[in-house]
Amino acid sequence: MKKISVMALFAVLSLSSLSSVAAQQKYALVIGNGAYRNLTRLNNPVNDANDMTAALRGLGFTVDIVVDGGRVQMEEAIERFKNRLSVSKNSYGFLFYAGHGVQSGGVNYLIPVDADIRNESYLRDRAVSVQAMLDEINQAGNELNIVVLDACRDNPFSWGRSGSRGLQVVGNQPADSIIVYATAAGATASDGEGRNGLFTSQLLKNLKTPGIDVSEVFRLTGGDVARASGGGQRPAVYNQFYGVAYLGSRPSTQTVKPAPVQPSVPAQSAKSYVESGLAYHNKKDYDRAIAEYTQAISLDPNYRDAYHNRGVAYENKKDYDRALADYTQVLRIDPSYAKAYHGRGFVYDAKGDYDRAIAEYTQAIRLDPNYAGAYNNRGVAYENKGDYDRAIADYTQALRIDPNYTRAKNNLEQARRARGW
Secondary structure, eight states: OOOOEEEEEEEEEOOSOTTOOSOOEEEEEEEEOOOOSSSOOOSHHHHHHHHHHHHHHHTTOEEEEEESOOHHHHHHHHHHHHHHHHTOTTEEEEEEEEEOEEEETTEEEEOOTTOOOOSGGGHHHHSEEHHHHHHHHHTTOOSEEEEEEEEESSOOSTTOOGGGOSOOOOSSOOSSEEEEESSOTTSOBOOOSSSSOHHHHHHHHHHTSTTOOHHHHHHHHHHHHHHHTTTSOOOEEEEOOOSOOOSSOOOOOOOOOOOOOOTTSOOOOHHHHHHHHHHHHHTTOHHHHHHHHHHHHHHOTTOHHHHHHHHHHHHHTTOHHHHHHHHHHHHHHOTTOHHHHHHHHHHHHHTTOHHHHHHHHHHHHHHOTTOHHHHHHHHHHHHHTTOHHHHHHHHHHHHHHOTTOHHHHHHHHHHHHHHTO
């Protein structure tokens, strides 16, 4: 019988200075409880804990892992975690828990493997309160804390009331925090078909994507889970954080050596660098184009078109990670810029991630319903998935918008032949 699990993701953030030159210190506590003595044993938590440990270490975190922890071991580990974070205000913290969890009276509890909880009144003394854990970690006063809870949705106790099923939204959400549930409060979450739960598998994938901030990690993960479950599981995000933080690498600022400038030439404006970059771009001299766009960005860090054009140049060089980082930066500057979503869709398509490509193209179409290129490229992604009917519909819509769109015509004919029409 599959374990039904839930994940709640709490990011307690207090970002005051992302521009600090001090080295970023990153600490993690990972707990995986599966070998319960008095409850149903769980198979996934140790896998989840080991895989999350590896991912976080890959991002530069110092990780303390606890497997099959009792209550004392869990509480001592949480206290050590808080003390580590307290040493530096510049530190990031990440706490991951996988195992049994229940709620009672609106309070969420994590269940240690040695817990003997004979009735609901025992929870306070024999389980770990999520709210108390959050309050303790928050005392560290560090820059960023993230807490991830992957806990069973169904109450594992025989005394559990039907109304107590599932974890609940934290009642006292800390300021400057993000709280993400793997699914809506009161709903069930899929355990997945592999070694990890559905939400965990998608989170692990997105944690490893370079150059995207924590908010983007959550957005991508939520979309991936919803698509993978056919809409049956929709993560819920409660956001009181308005800053930017990177758990891994930041968007690339690597520059290519710019073309030499004669001393007699006056200093250029950001716009003139973009225009110069376009000239090189049209000649397919992408390295020189990138250098010019980078100069424009150095003069105007919020220059949307400079980031977008540099992303296109990186894309033409098949440097897809840097292209994705630039398109993502465009959307931070202007979330309504359809071309950036289209660019990200193209990158994901090139990487073979067709579901994510389709989601990006769909967002571009939502923002610009007459975006023929987005319809055409979404059709290509559908065709790559073998969904010829949707591909044909998208190619047809692209041609309604632009009857002279040669590529869409060719794609439509090809899809119809493949469909046997």
